[in-house]
Amino acid sequence: MAYDDTLTAQEERLWRALMRVIVALPRSLDEDLLRSTGLTLTEYVVLMNLSEAENQELRMADLAAATALSPSRITRVVDTLQSRGQVAKRRYAGDARGNVAxxxxxxxxxxxxxxxxxxxxxxxxxxxxxxxxxxxAMVRQFEAVVENLD
Incomplete structure (x- = not known):
């Protein structure tokens, strides 16, 4: 099935607005959280994912995937949270190379x-x-987009 690469004027407006949201929204959410709580948005998302996980723990690789962070970035964030006493990190029993947060x-x-x-x-x-x-309708549509991305 071939697709036409051009967008209608309305599609173009939507796409440009979405691109601005993708860039600006995380910055605004981060600023609000940091100013009010001292947590960055990334730290909040890590804590949230851990809170929702079974036994409130995840292998570092799974936590990186859940938060869309690189392995090195998730390690830095978890180390920061660990230094504050908000996360504990230990070796994964099933794989001596892996860690669990x-x-x-x-x-x-x-x-x-x-x-x-x-x-x-x-x-x-x-x-x-x-x-x-x-x-x-928006929920259904954005869930379809996310499903396609996953």
Missing amino acids: SLTPEGLQRLQAAYPVHLASARKHVIDHLDGRSLP
């Missing part, structure tokens, strides 16, 4: 304190600017 009680407490700030930021920067009647 686990959420500590302090990390969970820090995440829970940051959660309302993150939601308020998401509401301020995104949700409040959307037509609520369009949300069900």
Whole structure:
């Protein structure tokens, strides 16, 4: 099946707006979190993924994949969180070369304190600017995009 590479004017507007969102939104969310909680958006996402994992722990490779970070970047973030007592890191029993990161009680407490700030930021920067009647369709459409990316 051949596709036409050109976009309609409306498709072009959507694409350009989405590209601006991809660049600007993480910066805005990061600034709000950092200013209010001392956590970066990346640290928040790491803590969130650990909190949702079985036993609140993940192999480092799985955590890197879940957060879309490189292995070296996830190591630096986890090391920073470990130095603050929010994450513990240990060798993975099934593979001496791998490590497991686990959420500590302090990390969970820090995440829970940051959660309302993150939601308020998401509401301020995104949700409040959307037509609520369009949300069900938008959810389905963006989930389809994500599914295609995964």
